[in-house]
């Protein structure tokens with residue numbers, strides 16, 4: 001056990017870690033897994049390699065939170081210690097059952113090759129626990145790869161998302177055929193142990209990259225929403241960035257066919273540092289989503305940093321006119337402090353605003369009038385600055401981390417631009433040391449971007465090419481006293 005002095009020392013040493021976005025003290029983190037509510041707490045499991053800051057044999061790390069903002073670390077829940085998961089316990093989900101807290105994950109057998117990649121079959125596995133300790137089922141794998149439809153590849157069958165509906169457990173899971181295109185398969189089970197294959201629920205016709213990872217499916221305000229995380233999206237499709245976008249299909253899912261009649265397709269987040277989101281339902285009915293704030297092909301953290309990977313702040317989801325709307329979970333308000341309200345601020349040229357600075361903030365900006373581009377530079381210091389700009393002429397929003405400073409490896413898309421054709425009326429920006437989560441126009445569009453700037457650079461500079469008239473509301477986000 002760490003005593004208080006040790007804890008403070010650890011905090012001092014690791015103050016480069018985000019304050020209120022989940023991260024690991026040491027090692028590597030990727031996808032959120034097993035999001036669920038149990039014993040009054042939200043459980044967040046995650047893809048975890050505890051022995052170094054790089055992806056390798058995957059474990060399931062585990063943390064809990066009562067306020068969705070600050071998290072308590074728990075012991076690792078799953079380690080790759082069985083023949084069927086020796087190459088890794090890959091992503092999956094959790095449900096509460098009368099046999100305990102059930103984790104449904106992908107076991108990857110075999111070993112990682114010289115390049116650190118898995119080649120063994122991927123099969124769906126089960127573990128039960130009490131919220132702290134988990135034991136793998138003797139019946140694993142509960143969906144062995146021979147249960148795949150003919151022609152599907154056993155090496156790409158992963159990321160089961162399970163929920164209980166009308167007394168039946170339903171699963172969506174990622175799979176593919178030799179053409180490499182993503183399919184979302186549907187399975188059903190009365191008990192999580194024996195699973196019946198329903199077939200292909202949703203498939204990539206070739207328009208959206210190759211494999212689709214980490215599917216999720218849920219109903220929001222009467223409409224079904226399917227989320228998929230895309231590999232190798234080519235450039236050129238309007239409104240969807242190349243690389244690894246996350247897509248939301250809205251429409252109607254039918255498990256008995258199975259099939260999904262898509263109404264609209266939307267990119268979930270405009271930034272490249274957003275991948276593998278998973279959702280859960282809170283006891284009050286809100287649908288909450290957390291994503292890995294990075295993606296597998298876009299690693300920019302300084303190589304000597306002993307921790308890697310952060311989660312987004314939990315987002316509340318809703319649908320408005322067929323569009324997925326995301327806003328920070330309202331729980332953040334209980335960690336607000338030092339409020340500053342500035343009404344009717346005029347920016348002409350460059351300006352710092354009284355009381356508006358810091359690296360752990362919830363910042364709300366209303367754009368009342370805008371002639372020419374508006375730029376806001378965060379982490380502003382002698383050698384750093386990360387800029388978010390909106391140009392009403394081109395309707396383009398631009399995130400520029402070229403000057404992040406602090407030894408960041410910024411070669412992965414230092415500048416990202418996207419269009420906001422509807423214009424920007426308001427911005428809400430969660431700033432947390434190494435990241436910005438931007439909620440545009442009350443969450444109708446979001447952008448997530450990470451950077452690694454020196455921690456003491458906490459200036460915020462506004463600048464306008466012409467004239468901007470704003471209202472600004474700032475809240476510091478503050479950790480509870482240890």
Ligand code: FRU
Pocket residue numbers: 030031047058090091106158159213214275276296
């Ligand atoms: C997505 C992903 C999943 C897989 C996991 C392995 O980032 O590739 O498909 O289960 O990461 O860590």
